[in-house]
Amino acid sequence: MLDPVSRVRRxxxxxxxxxxxxxxxFLGRGRPLxxxxxxxxxxxxxxxxxxxxxxxxxxxxLMSRLLxxxxxxxxxxxxAHEDDARRRVATLTRAGRREFAAYEALxxxxxxxxxxxHSQREALLAAMDMIASxxxxxxxxxxxxxxxxxxxxxxxxxxxxxxxxxFEQGFDVSLSRDPDAKDMRRPRGTFIVAISDTLPIGCVxxxxxxxxYAEIKRLWAAPAARGLRLGRRLMDAAEDxxxxxxxxxxxxxxxxxxxxxxxxxxxxxxSEIPRFNDDPYxxxxxxxxx
Amino acid sequence: MLDPVSRVRRxxxxxxxxxxxxxxxFLGRGRPLxxxxxxxxxxxxxxxxxxxxxxxxxxxxLMSRLLxxxxxxxxxxxxAHEDDARRRVATLTRAGRREFAAYEALxxxxxxxxxxxHSQREALLAAMDMIASxxxxxxxxxxxxxxxxxxxxxxxxxxxxxxxxxFEQGFDVSLSRDPDAKDMRRPRGTFIVAISDTLPIGCVxxxxxxxxYAEIKRLWAAPAARGLRLGRRLMDAAEDxxxxxxxxxxxxxxxxxxxxxxxxxxxxxxSEIPRFNDDPYxxxxxxxxx
DNA sequence: CGCCATCTCTGACTAAAGTCAGAGATATGC
DNA sequence: GCATATCTCTGACTTTAGTCAGAGATGGCG
Numbered sequence: 001m002l003d004p005v006s007r008v009r010r011x012x013x014x015x016x017x018x019x020x021x022x023x024x025x026f027l028g029r030g031r032p033l034x035x036x037x038x039x040x041x042x043x044x045x046x047x048x049x050x051x052x053x054x055x056x057x058x059x060x061x062l063m064s065r066l067l068x069x070x071x072x073x074x075x076x077x078x079x080a081h082e083d084d085a086r087r088r089v090a091t092l093t094r095a096g097r098r099e100f101a102a103y104e105a106l107x108x109x110x111x112x113x114x115x116x117x118h119s120q121r122e123a124l125l126a127a128m129d130m131i132a133s134x135x136x137x138x139x140x141x142x143x144x145x146x147x148x149x150x151x152x153x154x155x156x157x158x159x160x161x162x163x164x165x166x167f168e169q170g171f172d173v174s175l176s177r178d179p180d181a182k183d184m185r186r187p188r189g190t191f192i193v194a195i196s197d198t199l200p201i202g203c204v205x206x207x208x209x210x211x212x213y214a215e216i217k218r219l220w221a222a223p224a225a226r227g228l229r230l231g232r233r234l235m236d237a238a239e240d241x242x243x244x245x246x247x248x249x250x251x252x253x254x255x256x257x258x259x260x261x262x263x264x265x266x267x268x269x270x271s272e273i274p275r276f277n278d279d280p281y282x283x284x285x286x287x288x289x290x
Numbered sequence: 291m292l293d294p295v296s297r298v299r300r301x302x303x304x305x306x307x308x309x310x311x312x313x314x315x316f317l318g319r320g321r322p323l324x325x326x327x328x329x330x331x332x333x334x335x336x337x338x339x340x341x342x343x344x345x346x347x348x349x350x351x352l353m354s355r356l357l358x359x360x361x362x363x364x365x366x367x368x369x370a371h372e373d374d375a376r377r378r379v380a381t382l383t384r385a386g387r388r389e390f391a392a393y394e395a396l397x398x399x400x401x402x403x404x405x406x407x408h409s410q411r412e413a414l415l416a417a418m419d420m421i422a423s424x425x426x427x428x429x430x431x432x433x434x435x436x437x438x439x440x441x442x443x444x445x446x447x448x449x450x451x452x453x454x455x456x457f458e459q460g461f462d463v464s465l466s467r468d469p470d471a472k473d474m475r476r477p478r479g480t481f482i483v484a485i486s487d488t489l490p491i492g493c494v495x496x497x498x499x500x501x502x503y504a505e506i507k508r509l510w511a512a513p514a515a516r517g518l519r520l521g522r523r524l525m526d527a528a529e530d531x532x533x534x535x536x537x538x539x540x541x542x543x544x545x546x547x548x549x550x551x552x553x554x555x556x557x558x559x560x561s562e563i564p565r566f567n568d569d570p571y572x573x574x575x576x577x578x579x580x
Numbered sequence: 581c582g583c584c585a586t587c588t589c590t591g592a593c594t595a596a597a598g599t600c601a602g603a604g605a606t607a608t609g610c
Numbered sequence: 611g612c613a614t615a616t617c618t619c620t621g622a623c624t625t626t627a628g629t630c631a632g633a634g635a636t637g638g639c640g
Contacts, residue, residue: 002489012397013422032595050616058597059600060618062597086607120517124420339588350589
């Protein structure tokens with residue numbers, strides 16, 4: 001009945017009218033949409049005026065006026081930037097935080113209402129995650145982070161859970177050779193997290209060793225991010241980091257149950273080698289000269 | 291990391307900015323968005339001015355002016371309605387059709403571009419279908435249609451395909467008692483299709499018999515529509531139609547592999563009865579007095 | 581036919597968004 | 611230290627969207 005393009009366009013129509021409804025609901029607080037958007041951007045932690053302008057795609061004149069209105073309402077204060085007095089930094093006043101909280105409550109109620117009328121929540125949420133990731137694809141950032149950071153630990157948790165589902169015998173971290181966090185910090189290695197609009201959707205670790213090579217560990221892409229070629233991007237970033245650290249040889253181990261991963265390695269210049277450790281889980285071993 | 295509400299809101303953010311981009315791309319043709327929307331509504335077959343106004347949520351004055359602009363551009367012609375000279379009917383001129391085609395091409399290119407950058411098309415499309423159905427939930431219409439109509443045949447095809455996947459031994463329509471189309475037309479019975487923005491997403495047949503009861507057949511809800519309680523709505527509509535036809539007793543057969551269906555029947559007043567036909571596929575039989 | 585309802589159109593507004601040029605303050609590089 | 615770039619702000623617009631009241635034409639119905 002419907003070809004792929006028509007399906008995308010049906011989605012676009014549905015979403016366009018939903019976004020319209022969402023926007024008009026923000027008008028209920030007696031403030032034009034532009035001002036409400038600026039207030040919310042500040043509330044969500046964007047303080048640098050130029051950054052907000054950029055994020056919302058506003059002209060500098062318009063932005064300035066919207067800020068002025070919010071100041072007149074007593075919701076926002078602006079000050080010069082600490083390091084650069086040309087820039088301005090906006091913060092919410094007490095009243096501004098109250099007003100922002102009201103918008104937040106509105107948004108939350110709406111989201112809850114949408115979920116409540118659906119009886120297959122998890123499937124719906126997974127679909128939303130997938131689409132959100134696909135739509136924000138170009139804005140995914142790959143950030144080096146501490147392997148003990150909240151984001152990194154979240155990724156690792158999801159990664160272990162996935163291994164548990166994919167391996168017939170399950171997966172128990174304590175049996176695996178859990179890399180020491182300090183081996184995945186500079187200068188020995190690094191840990192990279194892919195972030196899509198505050199949500200971690202993938203990671204990879206570069207673990208330094210004392211054996212003349214570094215290892216790639218914990219390559220993971222969230223189910224919602226499959227299809228975005230995130231694995232490839234993460235591997236490229238890890239290899240770049242390795243080159244930057246002067247590393248000449250990389251190794252990794254994996255399991256043949258993770259077919260996509262194996263394919264990715266083979267396609268990007270890795271070659272299979274004999275087992276080089278005694279970890280019980282992996283059954284495939286690769287290396288790559290940089 | 292993320293609770294359900296945050297996930298919905300992440301989706302909202304992603305989609306809001308995507309819709310913004312989509313809208314502004316329509317501005318490329320030198321026409322304000324309002325006029326472009328009217329042109330496209332006409333191009334998509336909405337000709338009655340009041341209907342367009344209603345669909346786009348426009349004030350009558352605004353609508354009138356937008357139409358006038360399109361007429362001045364030579365893209366649209368309006369005439370009195372055949373049966374009611376107060377109403378106006380808008381049609382595209384030759385130039386209007388060209389312009390509409392340009393907008394269509396733009397939309398299609400965008401949709402294709404979005405799909406092209408993703409390597410898991412079918413999963414992505416399924417997610418979009420699901421969300422589009424959830425968002426347009428209140429606008430789903432249940433229409434009585436001929437069981438030989440294109441929409442009905444599409445639904446039945448999907449239904450059979452699903453049975454093929456769900457039954458261990460597969461499903462072959464020719465072995466099943468394929469109901470005669472005329473038994474699912476008034477006055478013997480009916481066939482109801484659920485339509486969400488032109489896409490059929492579910493169906494149910496009411497099949498008249500000469501044995502003192504009618505049968506419910508072919509209850510189907512598209513995978514993308516699961517969770518919308520569409521099965522319940524379709525059954526209610528079928529029962530209402532049966533009552534309208536003076537039918538006092540309904541029967542149906544189903545298979546225990548279709549667990550949700552069985553649950554639905556039990557929860558809505560149906561009681562299990564012994565086998566009443568020799569169809570090889572069903573293993574569960576129900577009836578309900580109206 | 582007359583009355584009232586319905587539909588479209590016009591005039592006269594307002595509000596919001598967006599544009600553009602230039603001024604003033606501050607940073608940066610040579 | 612000076613020229614140049616960057617950032618914000620103001621004034622002076624324009625465009626788009628939307629609102630409201632009322633006029634004019636037509637339809638439905640007793």
